[in-house]
Each structure stands twice: as structure tokens, then as C-alpha cells.
Amino acid sequence: MPLDDDLRLPLTEEELSRRRFLGTVGSCALAVAGAGTMVSAFLYLEPAVLFEEDTRFGVGRPEEIPVGTVLVLPKQKVYVVRSAEGFYALSSTCTHLGCMTTYDRDHHELACPCHGSRFHLDGSVAQGPAPHPLPRLQLTVERGVLVVDSGRHVAGDVLLKVT
Numbered sequence: 226m227p228l229d230d231d232l233r234l235p236l237t238e239e240e241l242s243r244r245r246f247l248g249t250v251g252s253c254a255l256a257v258a259g260a261g262t263m264v265s266a267f268l269y270l271e272p273a274v275l276f277e278e279d280t281r282f283g284v285g286r287p288e289e290i291p292v293g294t295v296l297v298l299p300k301q302k303v304y305v306v307r308s309a310e311g312f313y314a315l316s317s318t319c320t321h322l323g324c325m326t327t328y329d330r331d332h333h334e335l336a337c338p339c340h341g342s343r344f345h346l347d348g349s350v351a352q353g354p355a356p357h358p359l360p361r362l363q364l365t366v367e368r369g370v371l372v373v374d375s376g377r378h379v380a381g382d383v384l385l386k387v388t
């Protein structure tokens with residue numbers, strides 16, 4: 226007896242229900258696989274780039290900042306100092322364990338409240354436990370404005386001379 230005779234037999238209600246169930250399960254599996262493929266395709270097309278905050282910011286016109294000034298910029302965690310020789314910028318993050326230093330006007334030093342480190346105004350260590358000087362940051366003049374880049378360190382003796 227040929228097999229296709231079986232297909233012509235009238236199907237019972239139970240057989241129809243089983244086929245509908247299997248058809249529904251198959252359709253759902255295809256839909257889930259299709260949705261997963263589409264999500265993967267969209268994620269692949271999305272650029273995998275982290276946009277970081279700009280580390281550069283202006284602090285004012287150099288001719289408006291008198292010699293001896295220490296600009297304290299707590300939001301940016303930076304000091305900008307104008308010495309008789311020129312300008313420089315320092316990170317205010319303590320090199321011991323990362324606390325924020327403060328400007329001690331009475332002693333003309335930078336002091337860390339956490340473990341007592343002190344720094345001279347040029348960033349060098351006056352008193353430990355800080356192991357390193359405060360890093361100097363890149364300082365430039367752009368369109369007549371002093372611009373600090375807190376993301377770029379420079380050598381500890383770099384000065385910006387403005388005439």
C-alpha cells in the first residue's frame with residue numbers, strides 16, 4: 226500500500242490539533258530566530274565607539290591673570306599658576322591615593338586633607354606620603370585664551386611664556 230494513501234485519510238480532531246500545535250511552535254521559533262538575527266545586525270551596524278568628555282577648557286585671557294595668581298578649578302580638578310616666569314597647570318589629584326588637594330593660601334602650598342601630603346606650588350612634594358609631584362598639564366593659548374588639556378601631561382618643568 227503506498228504511503229500517500231495515509232495522507233488522504235480523514236484526519237482526526239486530535240491529529241489536527243497536534244499539527245496546529247507543531248505549526249505554532251515552529252512559527253514562534255522562526256520568529257525568535259529572525260528577531261535575534263535582526264538585533265545582531267543592528268548591533269553590528271552601530272559604531273562601537275565610546276564618546277569621552279572633552280578634556281580641554283579655557284581659563285581666561287593671560288593678560289588678565291596677574292603674576293602670583295593661583296586659579297583653583299575644583300570642578301576640573303586643576304590649578305593654573307602664573308609665576309614670574311610663566312604659566313603652568315597642575316592636576317589637583319593627590320599622587321598618593323587620589324584625594325583632591327586644596328590650596329593653602331597661608332603657606333602657599335597645596336595640601337591633601339586625606340593623609341597630610343603637601344606640595345609646593347610647582348607641584349613638587351613638600352611632605353609625603355605622596356610619592357610623586359602633581360602632574361603638569363598641557364597649557365596653550367588659543368585665540369587669546371589660556372586652554373588647559375587635563376588629559377595631557379607634560380614634563381614637570383614646562384612653562385608657558387606669554388609676552
Ligand code: FES
Nearest residue numbers: 319321322337340
Ligand atoms: S591621598 Fe593625599 S596624602 Fe593620601
